[in-house]
Amino acid sequence: xxxxxxxxxxxxxxxxxxxxxxxxxxxxxxxFLDFLASARQGLWQVLPLGPPANGxxxxxxTSAFAGNPLLIxxxxxxxxxxxxxxxxxxxxxxxxxxxxxxxxxxxxxxLNKAARxxxxxxxxxxxxxxxxxxxxxxxxxxxxxxxxxxxxxxxKQSWNTWPDELARRDSGALQTVRTELASEIAAGRIVQFFxxxxxxxxxxxxxxxxxxxxxxxxxxxxxxxxxxxxxxxxFRLKDDLSPEAVSGVPPDAFSATGQRWGNPLYDWNAMRSxxxxxxxxxxxxxxxxxxxxxxxxxxxxxxxxxxPASEPTAIHGHWVDGPKDELFNKLREELGGLPFFAExxxxxxxxxxxxxxxHHIPGMAVLQFGxxxxxxxxxxxxxxxxxxxxxxxxxxxxxTLGWWNSATDYERRSANAYVGHCEDGINWAFIRAAQTSxxxxxxxxxxxxxxxxxxxxxxxxxxxxxxxxxxxxxxxxKHDLAERLANLAEVTDRLPQPVSVPPxxxxxx
Numbered sequence: 001x002x003x004x005x006x007x008x009x010x011x012x013x014x015x016x017x018x019x020x021x022x023x024x025x026x027x028x029x030x031x032f033l034d035f036l037a038s039a040r041q042g043l044w045q046v047l048p049l050g051p052p053a054n055g056x057x058x059x060x061x062t063s064a065f066a067g068n069p070l071l072i073x074x075x076x077x078x079x080x081x082x083x084x085x086x087x088x089x090x091x092x093x094x095x096x097x098x099x100x101x102x103x104x105x106x107x108x109x110x111l112n113k114a115a116r117x118x119x120x121x122x123x124x125x126x127x128x129x130x131x132x133x134x135x136x137x138x139x140x141x142x143x144x145x146x147x148x149x150x151x152x153x154x155x156k157q158s159w160n161t162w163p164d165e166l167a168r169r170d171s172g173a174l175q176t177v178r179t180e181l182a183s184e185i186a187a188g189r190i191v192q193f194f195x196x197x198x199x200x201x202x203x204x205x206x207x208x209x210x211x212x213x214x215x216x217x218x219x220x221x222x223x224x225x226x227x228x229x230x231x232x233x234x235f236r237l238k239d240d241l242s243p244e245a246v247s248g249v250p251p252d253a254f255s256a257t258g259q260r261w262g263n264p265l266y267d268w269n270a271m272r273s274x275x276x277x278x279x280x281x282x283x284x285x286x287x288x289x290x291x292x293x294x295x296x297x298x299x300x301x302x303x304x305x306x307x308p309a310s311e312p313t314a315i316h317g318h319w320v321d322g323p324k325d326e327l328f329n330k331l332r333e334e335l336g337g338l339p340f341f342a343e344x345x346x347x348x349x350x351x352x353x354x355x356x357x358x359h360h361i362p363g364m365a366v367l368q369f370g371x372x373x374x375x376x377x378x379x380x381x382x383x384x385x386x387x388x389x390x391x392x393x394x395x396x397x398x399x400t401l402g403w404w405n406s407a408t409d410y411e412r413r414s415a416n417a418y419v420g421h422c423e424d425g426i427n428w429a430f431i432r433a434a435q436t437s438x439x440x441x442x443x444x445x446x447x448x449x450x451x452x453x454x455x456x457x458x459x460x461x462x463x464x465x466x467x468x469x470x471x472x473x474x475x476x477x478k479h480d481l482a483e484r485l486a487n488l489a490e491v492t493d494r495l496p497q498p499v500s501v502p503p504x505x506x507x508x509x
Contacts, residue, residue, distance in 0.1 A: 001338050001360055003292070003389075003440035007485075007494040008043020008214070009036060010395065010445045012058065013071050015458070017094040017474045021103040025198040026073030028094065028474075030205060035477040037209040039485035042496030044206060045214035045294070045443050047395060049199070051148075053222040056100050056468040057459070059296070061218075062148065062225045064282050065140040067195030069111055070103060076198060077509060082114035097469035115190035116183075118508070126508035133193050139281065140226075145188035146174070147226035149181040159229045160241040167241055169230070197509035199289065204504070210496035214443070215290030217283070219297045220247045220263035228264055234278055236265045238309075245306045248314040252347065258314025259462060260307055268323050276327055280334045287339060291499075292441075294389075295361075298342035299352045301327060328359045341389050341441070345369070357387075362440060365390045367430050368403045371414035380418065381437035390439035392430040392448045395458045399447040400427040402454030427451050435492045442494065449485065450476055 016023030016032060023029070036044060050061030051068045058068070078085040087110060092102070122130070134141060147159070154162050165173035178185065206213055221227045223243060228235050236244040243264040251258040271278065286293050295301075302324055307317035332338055341362040344352060356363055365388050370379035377383055384390060392400050404412070404426040415426065422429035427448045434442045447456040450472065459467040489495055 006042035039482040040489040115187040143230040149184040194509040212291035388439040
């Protein structure tokens, strides 16, 4: 699929300086979109929006379809009367890193309180929208809210440690717990309704501002998820329900033992026998919630690294063929188009590039990777084509200023030779290099626009703590930054293009 020539900002919603200790879909999100509009940015890229399973990573989620409750704005719920405004006024100030433990402790009870008030007193029009949401999403919603309620009952323990009749989804046992947990399940449905009403409202505002949303899909799902629990036959599990094999990547120059991610592997033969319908539903849902989708770890669709679950590292894995063209042919047939681009960084074999090119799926380039040696020049603007999405850095990179401060002498000399001396900082030199390239999309993390160093890094791969905590400071989005970005978007022919705006709706949340 050919992409329009646009530029935009990468910022996960948790990084917004919203009230309550974590970024959300409230007033600050709309202020951020106003900044994007004034800066003539046509893209807003987010990370996966699902509820985290283990730790804070959006790439580890208890559902491929549900929304993260922490992103629901309590301020917007208070505006609509679902929660008392005095409770919101007492929330932590909108600055500083995210303290997830504290946020969960304060926010989840308030969300459940708002959900129960909605159940008790919502007017007919709001209830009608909720019933439509419930009916349209029953195929994933009912499994998820039951799973989530059971996960709370069993103190966040993995589902294979639950009583055997629940782990194996005995129909009688499930009916019993649905009755026992009816109140929690009902509230869980409303919380998901709140999430998607607020996200739809935010996307409508994006469309009105000619901003397209770029979403992100992790190729694998977490073992501790409603997806695996409800679809065991689609995953490589042993008789005791534990994973037979798990995902990862092999040893390389950055890690002598590789990376053992631990996600259960798909049973692609089982996926094929059901005509890939789970994947069709997943990516149809993704295209309904975002305009474009980044497919994480694209090479896994061609070949993936299979690690026996008993192995503590990724060393003793091996490459196994993925679904390749068969899956993407089915997706095109069902979806009518493939508004995707591929995360194809790292060691990529010719078959992966050929798969991507056959289906006209753009790849990625990251400028920070372009100066290590001559082989890395593939990431530099003079080697790109329009079938690329170019970044100064991604959520997994240090900020560009942080990269510069820790770069080797060779990398600095190479970068200086390429972009020249930069009085306004290496970050702006990279932003200009990306936007003047022929790549279709040019995306910059907000940290690089703000000129921040390593203190603002969002994620360090393979480091288990301290990630996804950063939030920008209130007042950071200055008019002069917007003007500077707008001028650059204009001269590089990346001005926003109108978005089809759906009919305006009223939202219950």
